[in-house]
Amino acid sequence: MASAQIKKEEIFGLWGTFVELVKVSLRAIMASKMRSFLTVLGIIIGVLAVVTVLSIIQGVFASFFKEFETMGADTMFIRPNYEMFKSHVEGIRRLKMTYDDALYVKENVPDVKDVAPFLMSTDQISYRGKKDSTQIIGTTESYITVNNLGLDEGRFISNVDVATRRKVCIIGVDIIDKLALPPQCVGEEIQIGRGTYTIIGVQEKKGGSFGQSQDDIIFIPLTTGIQQYGQTVANQVFMVVQVKDARRMDDSVDKISTALRRKHGLKFGQEDDFRIFTVEQVRKIIKQFTSISTMVVTAIVSITLIVGGIGIMNIMLVSVTERTREIGIRMAVGAKRKHILYQFLLESVTLSTLGGVIGLVSGWGLAHFIVFILRKSVSETFPPAYVPIWVVFLSLIFAALTGAVFGVYPAYKASRLDPIEALRYE
Amino acid sequence: MAALIEVSNLKKDYPMGSAGVFNALKGIDLKVEKGEFVAIMGASGSGKSTLLHLLGCLDTPTSGSYLLEGTPVHTLSSDQLAELRNKKIGFIFQSFYLLPRANALENVELPLIYAKIPPSERRRKAMDVISFLQLENHAHHLPNQLSGGQRQQIAIARALVNKPSLIMADEPTGNLDSLTSQRIMELLKKLNEMGNTLILVTHEADIAAYAKRLIKIKDGRIISDELMKKN
Ligand SMILES: Nc1ncnc2c1ncn2[C@@H]1O[C@H](COP(=O)(O)OP(=O)(O)OP(=O)(O)O)[C@@H](O)[C@H]1O
Numbered sequence: 287m288a289s290a291q292i293k294k295e296e297i298f299g300l301w302g303t304f305v306e307l308v309k310v311s312l313r314a315i316m317a318s319k320m321r322s323f324l325t326v327l328g329i330i331i332g333v334l335a336v337v338t339v340l341s342i343i344q345g346v347f348a349s350f351f352k353e354f355e356t357m358g359a360d361t362m363f364i365r366p367n368y369e370m371f372k373s374h375v376e377g378i379r380r381l382k383m384t385y386d387d388a389l390y391v392k393e394n395v396p397d398v399k400d401v402a403p404f405l406m407s408t409d410q411i412s413y414r415g416k417k418d419s420t421q422i423i424g425t426t427e428s429y430i431t432v433n434n435l436g437l438d439e440g441r442f443i444s445n446v447d448v449a450t451r452r453k454v455c456i457i458g459v460d461i462i463d464k465l466a467l468p469p470q471c472v473g474e475e476i477q478i479g480r481g482t483y484t485i486i487g488v489q490e491k492k493g494g495s496f497g498q499s500q501d502d503i504i505f506i507p508l509t510t511g512i513q514q515y516g517q518t519v520a521n522q523v524f525m526v527v528q529v530k531d532a533r534r535m536d537d538s539v540d541k542i543s544t545a546l547r548r549k550h551g552l553k554f555g556q557e558d559d560f561r562i563f564t565v566e567q568v569r570k571i572i573k574q575f576t577s578i579s580t581m582v583v584t585a586i587v588s589i590t591l592i593v594g595g596i597g598i599m600n601i602m603l604v605s606v607t608e609r610t611r612e613i614g615i616r617m618a619v620g621a622k623r624k625h626i627l628y629q630f631l632l633e634s635v636t637l638s639t640l641g642g643v644i645g646l647v648s649g650w651g652l653a654h655f656i657v658f659i660l661r662k663s664v665s666e667t668f669p670p671a672y673v674p675i676w677v678v679f680l681s682l683i684f685a686a687l688t689g690a691v692f693g694v695y696p697a698y699k700a701s702r703l704d705p706i707e708a709l710r711y712e
Numbered sequence: 713m714a715a716l717i718e719v720s721n722l723k724k725d726y727p728m729g730s731a732g733v734f735n736a737l738k739g740i741d742l743k744v745e746k747g748e749f750v751a752i753m754g755a756s757g758s759g760k761s762t763l764l765h766l767l768g769c770l771d772t773p774t775s776g777s778y779l780l781e782g783t784p785v786h787t788l789s790s791d792q793l794a795e796l797r798n799k800k801i802g803f804i805f806q807s808f809y810l811l812p813r814a815n816a817l818e819n820v821e822l823p824l825i826y827a828k829i830p831p832s833e834r835r836r837k838a839m840d841v842i843s844f845l846q847l848e849n850h851a852h853h854l855p856n857q858l859s860g861g862q863r864q865q866i867a868i869a870r871a872l873v874n875k876p877s878l879i880m881a882d883e884p885t886g887n888l889d890s891l892t893s894q895r896i897m898e899l900l901k902k903l904n905e906m907g908n909t910l911i912l913v914t915h916e917a918d919i920a921a922y923a924k925r926l927i928k929i930k931d932g933r934i935i936s937d938e939l940m941k942k943n
């Protein structure tokens with residue numbers, strides 16, 4: 287009973303001291319806002335750079351890998367070889383891959399079990415006055431088996447739907463919320479672009495990956511899509527190919543490649559105008575990508591650490607000198623050395639963490655702004671910037687750590703002051 | 713029972729660079745009992761502040777011994793001295809020494825923070841002392857919004873808040889006009905009458921007259937030590 291009481295008081299005391307220290311730190315920081323801001327500018331710029339670069343790269347990364355999400359070991363993804371051209375936009379203008387290519391591969395390569403051709407677009411959607419937009423996938427009945435998708439309700443696109451270009455759709459679960467659809471929505475009619483579509487199925491919830499929901503999507507018959515979205519989209523029909531034997535993947539890739547080259551009339555020595563991705567390749571790209579972004583982050587973080595840290599140390603040393611009298615007063619009323627040490631250490635950590643927060647928020651803003659500009663100038667479909675949670679934590683931890691490391695020396699200096707000398711200082 | 717303060721042959725030397733050392737205190741013997749009100753007088757440079765700092769555990773002597781309530785202060789580490797200052801000693805300085813960015817209440821709370829008192833209790837104790845000094849209306853003012861006399865009263869509240877065994881005042885009226893000085897001295901006298909032990913450094917006779925005992929220092933030595941006749 288008594289010991290519990292003491293413990294409680296001790297904890298209160300510790301907490302009280304901590305709260306007091308944070309308060310004192312914030313007060314000191316706020317007392318000279320401009321100086322504090324300039325002090326942490328190094329950290330702000332560092333974190334801002336990391337967050338901006340990473341969130342744009344991660345956004346591209348996320349949208350790129352969305353396509354490969356459901357790929358199994360026996361499937362490959364084929365798209366036009368946009369890398370042949372300087373820009374993606376030019377690639378889209380100059381390269382063609384069509385529904386015909388998919389049919390050709392399926393008919394002419396014996397290794398192939400099934401082919402799911404698909405086109406992608408984004409469009410306005412609405413239901414009883416509620417409006418939104420989403421990603422539209424135009425595809426065939428093969429898509430569901432090749433990609434291992436599940437349905438909650440209804441059915442997927444059928445042969446007949448594709449043959450007769452029916453205006454039917456399967457929705458991802460996010461669409462229910464987006465359009466405030468009734469719980470039993472199969473049979474309801476929604477507006478997609480200029481057409482009215484009947485919902486025939488609801489896709490099983492897939493969750494998100496790389497920050498983008500996989501359920502914010504609508505599937506329609508491929509032919510309906512070609513009719514609705516026109517020639518540009520119809521010339522960018524990608525495909526997921528499923529082979530009969532996953533162990534002979536490399537061999538199958540060669541055969542499909544040969545077939546497509548023949549179909550596209552490519553001569554010997556001409557570069558492929560399509561690219562084939564297998565799970566193995568995607569893994570390799572992920573690895574490469576990860577190591578590049580790690581390098582970028584490490585480089586920027588190290589610079590931040592040094593430049594930002596030196597700035598903080600410098601100002602903290604000035605601050606200790608300016609507040610010598612305060613230190614003396616605190617010591618006179620009973621502050622131990624460790625109290626003074628913690629006070630100044632916490633102040634530099636608070637300062638640098640605040641810098642980290644400012645950098646984080648402005649980096650987030652800048653990334654979205656850059657994407658906005660890129661969408662206006664380069665491509666309307668440029669993927670949205672995306673800040674992964676690990677970037678948030680990492681930059682804050684690094685910012686705090688910088689404050690701690692470079693705050694140690696000034697704080698130590700403060701704690702070693704002699705009470706009398708400190709009181710006399712003027 | 714041990715005396716509150718028992719000092720024998722206390723010496724303090726200050727290094728003077730190549731010129732060797734300066735003997736600021738040259739062997740002080742002194743006993744102060746609980747409840748006393750002692751004034752220390754002497755010319756400028758005679759060593760009054762040096763002695764007060766030693767007695768207040770702010771500084772350590774070069775040699776000699778100092779027992780505070782039986783505790784051998786001269787053997788303690790800097791952290792132990794800090795704890796002693798926190799628990800047993802309240803300081804009042806000539807230039808108040810309040811934290812400029814903290815309001816009156818927070819200044820009074822300061823010693824309690826280092827005594828690890830929980831926030832609510834801290835606030836209550838600090839407010840108690842502030843209301844005892846009738847300064848409630850100024851509790852949330854910053855030092856620069858207070859008059860000199862009010863600042864010194866807040867400093868006194870800070871010295872009192874942790875219920876110290878000993879209150880040290882180094883020229884507490886040095887920066888105040890004579891009327892305010894009188895009020896502050898009346899307050900200190902009242903505190904003494906309530907049982908607090910006070911040691912006051914001054915070089916003004918009429919300020920020293922408030923004390924019950926007068927010690928005179930010259931060149932680092934006590935030259936007289938007498939009880940004052942009360943009128
Ligand atoms: N840190 C120090 N280094 C060197 N000499 C010092 C130091 N502190 C005090 N002294 C010297 O010791 C002597 C006593 O100083 P002290 O401050 O105790 O005087 P005082 O009696 O309080 O004087 P005053 O009435 O002017 O405040 C002075 O001669 C002073 O110059």
Ligand SMILES: [Mg+2]
Nearest residue numbers: 760761762882
């Ligand atoms: Mg003095």
